[in-house]
Amino acid sequence: MSTGALPGTASVGLSRGQAELRMFFRAKEAVIFTFAFPAFLLVLLGSIFTKADPGLTVPMSQVFAASMIAYGILSTAFLTTGVGIAIDREDGTLKRLRGTPVTAGAYFVGKIVLVAVATLAEVVLLLAVGVLLFDLSLPTDPARWLTLAWLLVLSVLSCTLLGIAASSVAKSGKSAPAVLNLPVIALQFISGIFVHISVLPGPMVTVASFFPVKWMGQGFRSVFLPDSMMVGEVAGSWEHGMTALVLGAWCVIGLVLCLLTFRWSERQAG
Amino acid sequence: MNAIEVRGLRKDYGANTAVAGIDLHVAQGEVFALLGPNGAGKTTTVEILEGHRHRTSGEATVLGEDPGKAGRHWRSRIGIVLQTATDSAELTVAETVKHYAGYYPNPRSVTDVIDVCGLTEKAGARIRSLSGGQRRRVDVALGIVGNPELLFLDEPTTGFDPQARRQFWDLVRTLAADGTTIVLTTHYLDEAEALAGRLAVIADGRIVAEGTPATLGGRETAQATVTWTDDTGPHELRTDDPVAAVAALAGQNIGGLRVHQPTLEDVYLDLIGAAA
Numbered sequence: 001m002s003t004g005a006l007p008g009t010a011s012v013g014l015s016r017g018q019a020e021l022r023m024f025f026r027a028k029e030a031v032i033f034t035f036a037f038p039a040f041l042l043v044l045l046g047s048i049f050t051k052a053d054p055g056l057t058v059p060m061s062q063v064f065a066a067s068m069i070a071y072g073i074l075s076t077a078f079l080t081t082g083v084g085i086a087i088d089r090e091d092g093t094l095k096r097l098r099g100t101p102v103t104a105g106a107y108f109v110g111k112i113v114l115v116a117v118a119t120l121a122e123v124v125l126l127l128a129v130g131v132l133l134f135d136l137s138l139p140t141d142p143a144r145w146l147t148l149a150w151l152l153v154l155s156v157l158s159c160t161l162l163g164i165a166a167s168s169v170a171k172s173g174k175s176a177p178a179v180l181n182l183p184v185i186a187l188q189f190i191s192g193i194f195v196h197i198s199v200l201p202g203p204m205v206t207v208a209s210f211f212p213v214k215w216m217g218q219g220f221r222s223v224f225l226p227d228s229m230m231v232g233e234v235a236g237s238w239e240h241g242m243t244a245l246v247l248g249a250w251c252v253i254g255l256v257l258c259l260l261t262f263r264w265s266e267r268q269a270g
Numbered sequence: 271m272n273a274i275e276v277r278g279l280r281k282d283y284g285a286n287t288a289v290a291g292i293d294l295h296v297a298q299g300e301v302f303a304l305l306g307p308n309g310a311g312k313t314t315t316v317e318i319l320e321g322h323r324h325r326t327s328g329e330a331t332v333l334g335e336d337p338g339k340a341g342r343h344w345r346s347r348i349g350i351v352l353q354t355a356t357d358s359a360e361l362t363v364a365e366t367v368k369h370y371a372g373y374y375p376n377p378r379s380v381t382d383v384i385d386v387c388g389l390t391e392k393a394g395a396r397i398r399s400l401s402g403g404q405r406r407r408v409d410v411a412l413g414i415v416g417n418p419e420l421l422f423l424d425e426p427t428t429g430f431d432p433q434a435r436r437q438f439w440d441l442v443r444t445l446a447a448d449g450t451t452i453v454l455t456t457h458y459l460d461e462a463e464a465l466a467g468r469l470a471v472i473a474d475g476r477i478v479a480e481g482t483p484a485t486l487g488g489r490e491t492a493q494a495t496v497t498w499t500d501d502t503g504p505h506e507l508r509t510d511d512p513v514a515a516v517a518a519l520a521g522q523n524i525g526g527l528r529v530h531q532p533t534l535e536d537v538y539l540d541l542i543g544a545a546a
């Protein structure tokens with residue numbers, strides 16, 4: 001009966017990606033609360049803090065516009081995968097897939113396609129808000145776009161892997177958004193995304209330096225703000241080398257956590 | 271070779287024993303039904319055979335492999351309809367069936383599958399918008415789209431209207447005629463009787479009877495009951511030879527003559543009652 005070859009992981013993964021994208025953008029709550037939320041916050045924060053801080057040349061609204069990309073990626077990569085997998089586990093998607101010849105790899109390729117497309121759309125949306133409402137100017141120097149490219153890759157990869165690992169922490173699909181939002185919101189505050197990093201207490205920044213969000217925010221500021229803004233950073237410089245190192249390390253940690261924790265099914269004796 | 275061979279299968283959930291050592295075998299091309307009350311261990315047994323749960327002890331061979339260790343190729347040869355599922359709510363029926371077809375080396379035609387599952391009218395509808403019975407038909411469609419050699423159906427017709435159930439029976443018969451081995455659990459005895467070549471009754475994790483629908487629990491040799499009413503009132507006679515009993519009544523002035531052979535349901539309820 002079954003003489004044909006099993007479809008490959010790559011092609012099944014791409015087809016899963018297409019299905020994941022359809023499901024994501026058709027679920028209105030997810031689009032509104034996960035996807036549009038960072039832009040909504042940017043509009044609010046940018047409209048409240050319009051002036052430049054003393055000693056800085058760029059209005060705070062533009063600083064928020066750059067930093068908020070870090071929050072956008074946390075939403076589309078960390079939250080979308082973490083909550084999405086917790087729901088897949090609860091509603092039987094994973095169990096059903098487990099009963100087919102689909103590989104775990106193909107399932108994850110699907111998630112990565114979803115995250116990549118959603119993140120690009122998110123970044124475009126945030127930049128559009130920044131440019132249209134707060135006069136953010138896009139860089140003309142190709143070197144800055146290159147920085148943006150590697151930052152996006154490392155950020156998306158580390159956040160997605162951590163999201164996959166975090167999906168096992170949530171006990172159910174219903175509790176997942178609440179459980180996963182806790183570290184996300186906390187990290188936004190201590191990493192200088194919702195509040196500028198220069199006003200945060202030293203010990204808080206030290207803690208934040210161990211996590212990816214601080215480095216993502218700093219990296220995106222380095223892409224979209226003039227170099228004169230370096231003085232507002234903790235080290236007084238953009239620290240690209242350190243940023244790559246920390247984000248790269250979190251990719252590795254995330255991968256290891258994924259391999260250790262991923263489960264096809266809900267916690268059960270079976 | 272048998273499609274399924276099980277010996278001494280046991281499953282404990284902590285201190286609770288769900289399956290207490292069962293033996294069974296299902297021949298290639300057979301339709302085998304597993305009956306039993308809620309909590310008897312049907313789903314546990316079937317999910318162990320599907321590779322979804324680990325057994326505590328015992329041996330199981332499904333399509334020549336141990337389901338606890340079998341790989342992708344083995345999975346492409348089986349089809350599974352789980353007892354509960356609520357996934358892929360935002361995709362349409364056709365999108366979902368087509369997507370799942372892409373997982374298999376030799377899938378069935380998507381239009382065909384949608385048609386035989388009675389979903390043609392709903393092909394463009396989001397799964398979220400379907401009724402319970404229609405939703406269940408999608409589960410069946412996804413179970414058969416890979417053209418399986420062995421199909422597991424865990425209470426497949428729950429929520430079906432009578433017409434959909436008959437349509438589903440026809441589908442199972444067609445699949446069986448094509449040589450598909452089918453393992454079915456159900457609470458509907460008429461369904462088991464209509465479809466199964468052989469069946470087993472499981473209660474409290476043990477098989478209490480096994481046979482064909484006609485012979486289960488000694489049904490074919492069980493006594494018939496002849497009832498009638500005459501001038502002196504109602505009468506009831508249990509006999510091995512109902513034909514002779516009725517013949518003996520010929521020419522008498524009686525009414526309400528009935529001959530009752532035990533139904534599968536009578537036999538089943540006796541078995542379950544004895545086990546409890």
Ligand SMILES: Nc1ncnc2c1ncn2[C@@H]1O[C@H](COP(=O)(O)OP(=O)(O)OP(=O)(O)O)[C@@H](O)[C@H]1O
Nearest residue numbers: 268269270283288307308309310311312313314315
């Ligand atoms: N994941 C689990 N963890 C603990 N106990 C379980 C689990 N799954 C089943 N059980 C227990 O095992 C026993 C058998 O359950 P099972 O689901 O196999 O029954 P069933 O025959 O399929 O019942 P139904 O007709 O209601 O579907 C029950 O007592 C049930 O409570």
Ligand SMILES: [Mg+2]
Nearest residue numbers: 312313314353
């Ligand atoms: Mg069951």
